[in-house]
Amino acid sequence: MTDGKNPETPDTTLAKPRAADMRAISGGSNGDDITTVRLERGAVPATSDxxxxxxxxxxxxxxxxxxxxxxxxxxxxxxxxxxxxxxxxxxxxxxxxxxxxxxxxxxxxxxxxxxxxxxxxxxxxxxxxxxxxxxxxxxxxxxxxxxxxxxxxxxxxxxxxxxxxxxxxxxxxxxxxxxxxxxxxxxxxxxxxxxxxxxxxxxxxxxxxxxxxxxxxxxxxxxxxxxxxxxNPCLLELIWSYWHEEGMLVQTLNALSQRFQNIRGGASNPLGQLEISPLRPLSNLLWGYIQDEQHRLTVRRRAYEYDHHYGLSLYGKAVPELTSADSRSKFLEGFHNLLQLCGVFFKQDDDKTVGADGFPVLNALKDVHLLLSEGQHNQYGDLPWTARIEMLMQEWILARPEFREFLPTRIMVAYPEPWMDRVDAMKKLQGWTDVSVLHFRNLGVFGEQILLSIRFGAWSTVNDRDQAANWARYWRAEIQGYIHAYRAVTGVDITDATDTTARLRYVQPSVHLRNRLAAQPAALSSTQRASLPPARPSALPASTAAQKATREAEW
Known part of the structure; x- marks a missing residue:
């Protein structure tokens, strides 16, 4: 052997690990140095988007x-x-x-x-x-x-x-x-x-x-x-409006507007003490808001567009049975499958001994991008814009300080936006869902950012796993925030790969919301339970046997 070593004697020298940080630390029990080995992430290649x-x-x-x-x-x-x-x-x-x-x-x-x-x-x-x-x-x-x-x-x-x-x-x-x-x-x-x-x-x-x-x-x-x-593409997603509507933003101001017009709200009349002085600016704002009702989007129009964009449905007495001409019936399945694959990718990416594979995420991104672009027609250019204007105005009106006098808000809860405690207070008064509006707001904010990055990325032309891996790493905080908020709202963990949960994550979120409301302990009186709209079967995905079995078990 040219290196002078005996070929029969095994080489016991330690090879220096790649991508490892070697640092000698003195102070061992026998006076020997201790070598600390730390694995580090390899270089992340830059991508154009x-x-x-x-x-x-x-x-x-x-x-x-x-x-x-x-x-x-x-x-x-x-x-x-x-x-x-x-x-x-x-x-x-x-x-x-x-x-x-x-x-x-x-x-x-x-x-x-x-x-x-x-x-x-x-x-x-x-x-x-x-x-x-x-x-x-x-x-x-x-x-x-x-x-x-x-x-x-x-x-x-x-x-x-x-x-x-x-x-x-x-x-x-x-x-x-x-x-x-x-x-x-x-x-x-x-x-x-x-x-x-x-x-x-x-x-x-x-x-x-x-x-x-x-x-x-x-x-x-x-x-x-x-x-x-x-x-100058306008970076708006209608899913922001969908989750804020599910969080009872619109319904809260509707209830206040009804009481402002002296219309009794239910048998218990929870807003009976709402008396706004005409000397306060809020009185005139509500007057103008009610007068302009004919120029605002109806819940029916928004419901049809939620179905057109994402295949998502609303449940409620004001929402009729939809007869949609075009529905994204596979969007929820594709989107939640993408989020579940992101959870798998994050675990692999955190393990420094494993090279996380971005191809499953890339394929899921292609699927969701295709579904989003199919719904990017007709009212897409104007209805999300109009809905955002109306809901921002509703938030600003609810944030007026006068409402503190009429709604029993929790002062010590640090909501990130001042309108949110009004909505939670109204839900408590009316016996609506006891899930905080904070989670619905997070679903809207995080969902909008995630879907915009999918909609406006040229994913149909991409075949680079690093691009999908970088997408998952960049939006990790938003993706995990969305997954957590969805679990808080619906009780379904999107990342759970068990068969039962896998079926549940493809069920309409409005179905989960109604089921949780019906099971809410001591929240609904018999009159309120009777006033709930009848449950309708989920439209997503209607053809699968798993979906059918899940609906039969639930109803």
Whole structure:
């Protein structure tokens, strides 16, 4: 042997482990050094769409209730809004204020609230993709604080700065074809995200249209594609509205509106002491809200669109039996299967001795992306926007301090948003579900972020497991937060792989909610139980034997 070792003598030297941190520590019992071995995660390869997830998280945070409340204080109340960077918002408010006139007297405070809410969504609903410096309509660009950059670096699993994120976002954009009218300069080139660039190529024969024409008129009726929808996609998901509605947000304000009109609410009349002085601003706000009821979405319209987007149903006396033309009957199964696979991936990824496989997550992402894009038609462009405006207004009205005088809220509970204790107090008064609205709110917030990253990612063209693995790592906090909130609301653990739970996670959440309400101890009187709507079989997935067996066992 050239190394001088006896081939019959085994080599007992320790090979240095790869990806291990070796550190000698003195102080052993016999004076010998102790070697500590620590396995570390291997390098996480960068993927192109990580900047999209940063943009989605930023845009959804901009639409949070607390930012909305601060925005209203600036635009509606403060005099120095222009100095705080809200000059465009004030200009939009002035424009929309005349266009949103309502044919009712004495409702100016409510009309201002409605206009300001629409302005808030217009300004914050997306992140600018178009690089044109003088764009007539632009969304909020990425404004990342040092703390936010640190958070993003932790989610990317590598060291990076703000400029790195900005450059990645610019590189992620794709040029839009101008086959009919080629741009005269680079400043006129338009950009969009890869997913929408694929859709644009499918419609290559259709010209792009700017919304405001040179003479200031709107061109919604002209043939073509609205360029703003490509360059500034609005990052909203209707699932936010679905979970807030299941959390009794809309029903709470409906009950208050009924009492405001002197309509008795049930046999016990729990709001009998609600008497709002006409000297208080809340009185006029509720008056305007009730007068404008004919211009708001009905629960029937929202229910049909929940079914169209996600195949999700609502139960209630105000919800009729739906006769949908198109339902995403496989969405719940696909989405919960994705979340269950993410749970498996996280366990593998935390084990430093195992290389977590991202392909199962990738295949599930492709399935959910396909289902979401199938429902991305008809009212998709407007109904989620309108529902968000209405529910943000409802939250702001419920957060008014006057309601503390009429609703027995728990002061010592630290809700993240001020409207939430009003909803929980109303549920207690009415004998509704005893699950806190906090969990429903988390389902809406986390679900929106997760689904936006699936909807607007070009997953149909991806065959890289690292891209799916990075997606799961980036959204891990939101995914696990959604799984926990879903268990708190429905009692079903999505990550449980046992046969019984696997069947239950494909059942409509509204079915679980109704069953839990009926089983709620001492919560419902006999009259309230009798008033519950009859249970209807789940629509998801209707053809499987497991679903049929589960429904038969439950009913």
């Amino acid at each position: 990580q900047s999209l997830w940063t943009a989605i998280r930023y845009a959804t945070d901009q639409l949070s209730y607390n930012r909305y409340e601060a925005f209203l204080e600036i635009v509606m109340c403060a005099d120095d809004g222009a100095q705080r960077g809200e000059a465009r918002a004030r200009a939009l408010k002035k424009t929309l204020r005349g266009a949103r006139a309502l044919p009712f007297p004495d409702i100016d405070p409510y009309r201002l609230l409605k206009v300001a809410t629409e302005v808030f969504l217009t300004v914050n609903c997306g992140v600018e993709v178009d690089q044109t410096p003088n764009a007539s309509i632009e969304k909020s660009p990425l404004k990342l604080t040092p703390e936010r950059v640190k958070e993003e670096a932790a989610r990317y699993y590598r060291t990076l700065g703000k400029d790195d994120i900005f450059q990645a976002w610019r590189d992620y954009g794709r040029k839009i074809g101008h086959e009919h009218e080629p741009p005269e300069s680079d400043d006129e080139i338009d950009y969009t995200i890869p997913y929408l660039a694929i859709i644009r190529r499918k419609l290559g024969d259709v010209p792009l249209r700017d919304r405001p024409s040179d003479d200031g008129e709107w061109l919604e009726l002209c043939y073509g594609i609205m360029k703003e929808k490509l360059t």
